[in-house]
Amino acid sequence: MKVQVHVTLKPGVLDPQGKAIHHALEGLGFAGVEDVRAGRFIELDVADDVTDADLDAMCAKLLANTVIENYRITRA
Amino acid sequence: MKTAVIVFPGSNCDRDMAVALETVTGRAPAMVWHRESELPAGTDFIALPGGFSYGDYLRSGAMAARSPILRAVAEAAGRGVPVLGVCNGFQVLTEAQLLPGALMRNAGLNFVCRSVRLTVENSQSLFTAGYRAGETITIPVAHHDGNYFADDATLDRLEGEGRVAFRYADAVNGSARRIAGVLNDAGNVLGMMPHPERAIDPAHGGTDGLRLFEAALGVLA
Numbered sequence: 001m002k003v004q005v006h007v008t009l010k011p012g013v014l015d016p017q018g019k020a021i022h023h024a025l026e027g028l029g030f031a032g033v034e035d036v037r038a039g040r041f042i043e044l045d046v047a048d049d050v051t052d053a054d055l056d057a058m059c060a061k062l063l064a065n066t067v068i069e070n071y072r073i074t075r076a
Numbered sequence: 077m078k079t080a081v082i083v084f085p086g087s088n089c090d091r092d093m094a095v096a097l098e099t100v101t102g103r104a105p106a107m108v109w110h111r112e113s114e115l116p117a118g119t120d121f122i123a124l125p126g127g128f129s130y131g132d133y134l135r136s137g138a139m140a141a142r143s144p145i146l147r148a149v150a151e152a153a154g155r156g157v158p159v160l161g162v163c164n165g166f167q168v169l170t171e172a173q174l175l176p177g178a179l180m181r182n183a184g185l186n187f188v189c190r191s192v193r194l195t196v197e198n199s200q201s202l203f204t205a206g207y208r209a210g211e212t213i214t215i216p217v218a219h220h221d222g223n224y225f226a227d228d229a230t231l232d233r234l235e236g237e238g239r240v241a242f243r244y245a246d247a248v249n250g251s252a253r254r255i256a257g258v259l260n261d262a263g264n265v266l267g268m269m270p271h272p273e274r275a276i277d278p279a280h281g282g283t284d285g286l287r288l289f290e291a292a293l294g295v296l297a
Binding site (some may be wrong): 013014016017020061062063066067068 | 113134135138142170171176178180181182183184185223226239250
């Protein structure tokens with residue numbers, strides 16, 4: 001089973017990469033972009049008996065750094 | 077004094093660290109590979125060197141912090157063994173939650189590689205007892221992810237408890253409150269982005285890093 005994990009910076013944590021992407025988009029002439037936040041997308045292929053609690057522990061222990069990041073788990 | 081340098085795939089300051097430790101103690105450190113699960117018996121100082129452990133995969137220091145040897149390092153730190161993490165070693169210590177906060181991409185997005193001035197904020201710790209509080213020292217930095225972040229409550233607590241060991245005299249990488257190095261609550265774990273091991277010989281251009289090793293290794297005159 002495919003599981004998708006989106007890791008995003010917490011609100012309020014400065015995102016220099018997002019800012020650079022934002023500037024680059026403006027440099028390419030794209031108007032109307034108000035903010036850019038960069039994150040990380042991880043896809044796992046897991047056995048059917050892997051529980052939601054297991055997935056949550058994987059995110060909390062490794063996939064996200066919960067000091068600065070939030071994560072969202074979606075079973076495909 | 078039995079010292080150990082932890083070596084990860086991608087460490088690149090491990091030999092500089094070994095030279096610094098041997099210069100000060102007169103004895104070569106044990107070089108301990110990340111797959112080991114134990115430190116050499118009687119290890120009484122541990123250094124986590126700079127570099128790009130595991131290619132900085134996932135996040136700088138993230139993989140190294142989950143490697144087998146880190147359990148032994150955490151256990152030793154809990155017993156009060158001094159642990160020094162420099163640059164990537166600092167990132168590993170935060171990822172391993174032996175130090176609070178996180179090190180994010182530099183605010184200017186550039187890799188910063190130059191000597192910087194640091195203010196010694198706490199001269200009472202076992203690592204900084206060779207300095208005077210408020211003294212300005214010059215130590216090189218070389219990093220891409222040195223932008224220290226912690227929430228305001230954590231920063232206030234670190235400041236209040238004297239756990240900010242070093243502060244950049246000038247803004248370098250966007251670090252919260254210009255923090256360059258922090259101590260754990262017991263004071264036996266120090267993480268810092270600047271490289272004291274690159275400032276121990278006049279040929280390095282400066283020797284301000286030497287006193288950190290002399291103090292931490294208990295050989296201050």
